[in-house]
Amino acid sequence: MATSDRSYDAVVVGAGFAGLCMLHRLRGLGLTARVFEAGSGVGGTWFWNRYPGARCDVESLEYSYQFSDELQQEWEWTERYASQPEILRYLNHVADRFDLRRDVTLNTRVASAVFDESADRWTVRTDDGDTVTARFFIMATGCLSSTNTPAIPGRESFAGTTLHTGRWPHEPVDFSGKRVAVIGTGSSAIQAIPLIAAEADHLYVFQRTANFSVPAQNRPLGADEQRAVKRDYAALRARGSQMAFGFDTRSNERSALELDDDARRAEYEARWASGGLPFLGSFADLLFDRAANATAADFIREKIRALVDDPKVADLLTPSGIVGCKRLCSDTDYFSTFNRPNVTLVDIASAPIEAITATGIRTGGAQYDVDVIVFATGFDAMTGPLLRVDIRGRGGRALRDKWAEGPRSYLGLATVGFPNLFVITGPGSPSVLSNMVPSIEQHTNWIAACLGWMEARGLRRIEATSEAEDAWVAHVNEVADSTLYPSCNSWYLGANIPGKPRVFMPYLGYPAYVQKCDEVAARGYEGFTVG
Numbered sequence: 001m002a003t004s005d006r007s008y009d010a011v012v013v014g015a016g017f018a019g020l021c022m023l024h025r026l027r028g029l030g031l032t033a034r035v036f037e038a039g040s041g042v043g044g045t046w047f048w049n050r051y052p053g054a055r056c057d058v059e060s061l062e063y064s065y066q067f068s069d070e071l072q073q074e075w076e077w078t079e080r081y082a083s084q085p086e087i088l089r090y091l092n093h094v095a096d097r098f099d100l101r102r103d104v105t106l107n108t109r110v111a112s113a114v115f116d117e118s119a120d121r122w123t124v125r126t127d128d129g130d131t132v133t134a135r136f137f138i139m140a141t142g143c144l145s146s147t148n149t150p151a152i153p154g155r156e157s158f159a160g161t162t163l164h165t166g167r168w169p170h171e172p173v174d175f176s177g178k179r180v181a182v183i184g185t186g187s188s189a190i191q192a193i194p195l196i197a198a199e200a201d202h203l204y205v206f207q208r209t210a211n212f213s214v215p216a217q218n219r220p221l222g223a224d225e226q227r228a229v230k231r232d233y234a235a236l237r238a239r240g241s242q243m244a245f246g247f248d249t250r251s252n253e254r255s256a257l258e259l260d261d262d263a264r265r266a267e268y269e270a271r272w273a274s275g276g277l278p279f280l281g282s283f284a285d286l287l288f289d290r291a292a293n294a295t296a297a298d299f300i301r302e303k304i305r306a307l308v309d310d311p312k313v314a315d316l317l318t319p320s321g322i323v324g325c326k327r328l329c330s331d332t333d334y335f336s337t338f339n340r341p342n343v344t345l346v347d348i349a350s351a352p353i354e355a356i357t358a359t360g361i362r363t364g365g366a367q368y369d370v371d372v373i374v375f376a377t378g379f380d381a382m383t384g385p386l387l388r389v390d391i392r393g394r395g396g397r398a399l400r401d402k403w404a405e406g407p408r409s410y411l412g413l414a415t416v417g418f419p420n421l422f423v424i425t426g427p428g429s430p431s432v433l434s435n436m437v438p439s440i441e442q443h444t445n446w447i448a449a450c451l452g453w454m455e456a457r458g459l460r461r462i463e464a465t466s467e468a469e470d471a472w473v474a475h476v477n478e479v480a481d482s483t484l485y486p487s488c489n490s491w492y493l494g495a496n497i498p499g500k501p502r503v504f505m506p507y508l509g510y511p512a513y514v515q516k517c518d519e520v521a522a523r524g525y526e527g528f529t530v531g
């Protein structure tokens with residue numbers, strides 16, 4: 001569709017969970033909106049991350065929209081943790097059911113957005129050269145959508161197939177009879193490795209840092225179980241909204257250190273058996289106290305040693321450090337996959353990758369010839385997707401310049417100098433340390449209420465104040481510093497991207513955050529200037 005010279009109330013970038021929900025909310029206000037999406041379909045993260053084994057590690061009944069009770073009643077999830085194809089089907093269903101597609105332009109990347117102070121409008125330019133204008137510019141680009149492919153010498157010379165888990169092809173990839181290398185052992189790799197190993201002739205896993213992972217214990221979702229939740233869906237949602245991470249972790253209020261060894265182990269065993277990320281809810285102090293955390297870390301290390309036959313391989317797979325400080329992974333048969341004769345673990349911590357050659361990967365003086373290299377090397381998280389667009393606010397100032405030393409925002413939703421710009425699940429909001437879908441809905445609801453409030457008063461411009469932003473940044477850091485999170489080289493801190501400023505980006509604590517946002521709105525958008 002030709003979009004030249006079109007003007008809207010709002011332009012939204014991205015048609016994943018956030019963009020679709022935002023569009024629905026804007027329509028509800030009677031505002032005009034256009035969504036631009038780089039992909040050839042809706043779905044965002046779930047459109048791009050199609051690697052084998054991709055599935056969400058928040059339970060499907062909680063990783064879903066709640067804005068329509070009819071939708072949450074009628075959609076049937078088939079597994080405890082939904083697979084990527086199922087989540088993508090769900091998002092396509094939502095796009096159809098709420099007739100969203102007619103306002104979405106696919107295959108179109110937004111290149112720049114410039115604020116015109118005289119008109120209080122954003123001019124948005126797409127990569128095919130079209131421009132549109134809008135009163136409000138809303139970034140719904142997700143936190144993990146800008147892939148990271150490390151600049152390993154010789155990368156371009158590889159003659160085989162190169163893939164990235166975050167940009168997986170749409171056509172099926174056949175690994176049978178192939179020698180495959182996977183670089184990286186984060187959440188994506190840990191899900192993909194067991195399935196690639198089952199198909200490939202030989203799999204080489206290049207590991208720099210071993211990761212903590214707990215079994216997902218995925219299973220088909222029973223009809224009775226699903227009916228029971230749906231009978232009182234609000235109760236499940238309410239429980240999630242009171243949890244630090246925004247989903248039902250069945251948190252234990254006790255300290256890991258107040259129990260004797262047997263009682264503590266019983267709690268960890270129960271969590272291990274029930275599976276998934278609620279392992280971190282075993283005790284209240286796991287992410288605050290090193291000694292408490294060590295009891296959980298030791299438990300997982302012991303499990304890994306029991307699962308892996310070769311003690312040398314088990315040692316390499318056993319992580320040091322703090323469990324949960326980097327994102328805890330959840331897996332299906334990850335560690336036992338290394339017992340297969342066709343899987344080799346290559347330690348690149350002691351001997352880093354020297355080069356990629358035409359035929360494979362060279363490290364530690366050895367050459368590993370492969371047909372396929374899978375980069376499971378993660379993302380330029382949180383700021384990457386925002387700074388990829390050339391966003392210019394008041395006085396032509398670039399967001400890239402403003403955030404050169406790290407992101408600064410008010411509530412993760414707005415940033416000084418960029419009026420009428422909203423970010424959904426931006427740095428400074430709970431985002432990646434919460435259940436993304438409810439966090440997205442909380443943001444889209446808040447933005448919609450704010451725009452409705454402005455409409456009712458005939459207001460044209462909203463911008464955070466410097467005082468509010470400074471205080472919020474200080475608060476985000478203070479909360480993070482009271483935990484163990486800043487103590488390791490995670491992507492939460494930008495530590496995975498060479499040269500990226502080291503700033504802890506998510507806000508910790510979903511319930512406190514929601515309360516703060518509600519208070520700001522109730523006080524007439526305290527911390528913002530409006531006009």
Ligand code: N01
Pocket residue numbers: 055056057058144150151165183184185186187188189191207208209327330348353376377378379432491496
């Ligand atoms: O990426 P990662 P991911 N040379 O950054 C390694 C979400 N997610 O795509 O740790 C060699 O975690 C790097 O090694 P190191 C979830 O929030 C969710 O797996 O830096 N290796 C690491 O092993 C997750 O946290 C789900 O030493 C290099 C790996 O690549 C986030 O997405 C599923 C390297 C990157 O791991 C990102 O996960 C999947 C180099 N130069 C993802 N550079 C679920 O919901 C990087 N590495 C289940």
